[in-house]
Structure formats: C-alpha cells, structure tokens
Amino acid sequence: MRLIAPSVLSADFGHLAQDLEMINRSEADWLHVDVMDGTFVPNISFGFPLMEPMRKYCTKPLDVHLMIVHPEKYVERFCDAGAWSVGFHLEAVDDPLPILDLIKAKGVRTCLTINPDIDVKRLVPYLDKVDMVLLMSVFAGFGGQKFIPETMDKIRFIKSEIAQRGLKTLIEIDGGVNTENARDLFEAGADVLVAGSAVFGAKDPEEAIKRMKA
C-alpha cells in the first residue's frame, strides 16, 4: 500500500478549515493528528477541542498519534472523538495489550509506535495484535526534523517479520519524510508516510502530496 498522511501539526491553525479543505481535495489518504502532552515529549500540541473541527471539516480518516504518558486514560475518548485509528508509544506503557483492547472494543484501528532509540525487535511480539506499527524516523516531539537514515533497515526488518507471519500489519513512517525520500521509503516496505512540513510548507501542497504518492 502507498498511503500519504499529512500531519496537521504543520497546518495553519488560524486557517484550519482552509487547510483541511486542501487535504480533502488532495490525494492524501489520511490526516495524521499529533497529540503531545509536554511530558512524554518536550512539547505540547493540542487535544480534544481540535478533534471536533477536524472531524467536521476533514473528509479523510483521522490517524491519531498519541505522544503522551498514560494513553490508557485517553484512548477511548479519542475513539469517541472520531479517530479512525489510535496509536500510542510502546515505551510509554508497561503492557500495551489491555490498551489495544480498549481501542479495539471501540471498533477503531490500533497502532503501536516506537521512537528511534527503541529496539525495533520489541514490536515483533505485537505484530499480530495491531493493525499498524509506526516507526518514528525522528524523535517524537517536533515537526521539521531531519530524517534518520537508519530507519531504512528497520523498515526492511519489520516488513520481513510481517511477511514471514503472513500478516497484513501496515508500516507507517513518521518524521522527515519528503518528496525526495518517499519513493525509497515505499520501496523499503513502508505502507503509510506521514509528512508535515513537506506538505504544509510546500508552495503547492497538493502537488507535493501527489509527488510523494507517485
């Protein structure tokens, strides 16, 4: 699969509806929604109050990426707020399984995420228990960072683990994705590419999305 999920973190929040209309017109597949709590990551983005307008104005599925401690307290509220998928960080919890169950009970797709300093092998036991794994290709917390090249080998590794088990688990990549590296990422086995600054910072965001998909 070759999906593009622009990250709303890089949108113009003063003109959010306009930016979402652009996403609706574009070839983007999902809208990636970055929620940061100032504790799991050294930055605070936004929370529930923005889920409502995003659901209202955006026709694409909302792919929620929680960068928060205690995701077990909030995953259900994000499901109720209209998330199409909800992901949280493996390294933020002791046991992800009961939290995945909370999301599944809401009929929402699940995603487990790891930062670049977490061993990708730690995802393997969960490959058959999630819809998607998200490999961060920058440290979670800020848009506009440089892609970490070591991510490539991690994609190939996790892709082969998924294939060996005959699973359909998707691989999402988040951080430093742009029109230059999108092709290599898809060829290495990525299914979904998140792109913030490379979309909303582009002269022609719709064209940037199209080029990443091509």
Ligand code: DX5
């Ligand atoms: C970073 C977020 C990313 C971010 C990507 O913590 O998870 O989704 O918005 O931004 P770019 O594409 O600019 O690296």
Ligand code: ZN
């Ligand atoms: Zn993200």
